[in-house]
Amino acid sequence: xxxxxxxxxxxxxxxxxxxxxxxxxxxxxxxxxxxxxxxxxxxxxxxxxxxxxxxxxxxxxxxxxxxxxxxxxxxxxxxxxxxxxxxxxxxxxxxxxxxxxxxxxxxxxxxxxxxxxxxxxxxxxxxxxxxxxxxxxxxxxxxxxxxxxxxxxxxxxxxxxxxxxxxxxxxxxxxxxxxxxxxxxxxxxxxxxxxxxxxxxxxxxxxxxxxxxxx
Numbered sequence: 304x305x306x307x308x309x310x311x312x313x314x315x316x317x318x319x320x321x322x323x324x325x326x327x328x329x330x331x332x333x334x335x336x337x338x339x340x341x342x343x344x345x346x347x348x349x350x351x352x353x354x355x356x357x358x359x360x361x362x363x364x365x366x367x368x369x370x371x372x373x374x375x376x377x378x379x380x381x382x383x384x385x386x387x388x389x390x391x392x393x394x395x396x397x398x399x400x401x402x403x404x405x406x407x408x409x410x411x412x413x414x415x416x417x418x419x420x421x422x423x424x425x426x427x428x429x430x431x432x433x434x435x436x437x438x439x440x441x442x443x444x445x446x447x448x449x450x451x452x453x454x455x456x457x458x459x460x461x462x463x464x465x466x467x468x469x470x471x472x473x474x475x476x477x478x479x480x481x482x483x484x485x486x487x488x489x490x491x492x493x494x495x496x497x498x499x500x501x502x503x504x505x506x507x508x509x510x511x512x513x514x515x516x517x518x
Contacts, residue, residue, distance in 0.1 A: 323382070329342070465483050470491060
């Protein structure tokens with residue numbers, strides 16, 4: 304077993320949230336009198352903190368991004384959060400890791416209260432020690448912040464820890480916490496994005512991911 308403590312990203316790693324997230328973005332744009340576009344126009348928003356994506360891709364200020372986020376949540380919180388699905392093989396992979404004695408944690412940029420609902424709704428809660436998400440009142444929180452929150456709460460030995468994610472932000476957050484990151488190619492980041500950021504391995508399937516982590 305390569306690692307004892309495994310942090311998992313949520314969106315694009317455990318579940319495919321694409322429909323709900325992009326529908327919520329389209330809702331926010333339409334509410335503000337803008338062309339809502341198409342779902343696929345907003346896949347690049349999936350992964351990093353949403354306000355940062357509004358700033359980066361739409362060129363708005365952080366204050367404006369917070370206002371857009373409020374509109375986004377009008378759709379996402381009651382409906383979009385569950386327009387979601389678990390990736391094939393994820394429950395089996397988590398079961399294998401847990402059975403081998405690994406301790407599993409969710410570390411996501413999504414707010415904790417939303418993430419807990421998703422993990423519970425889709426039957427993943429029994430596999431995880433905790434769900435570490437962002438503070439909805441701190442849009443500047445990073446992936447490193449949520450990893451550190453779980454580390455501090457559980458006294459995790461980071462010398463035996465690894466991050467699993469689908470975007471460069473996961474790799475960067477892991478590096479800031481001095482742990483490696485394994486990428487998954489079935490999420491929203493490309494293999495090139497992950498390897499360029501420094502992922503130590505990129506798995507094509509959940510089965511391959513579990514096999515590599517347990518080797």
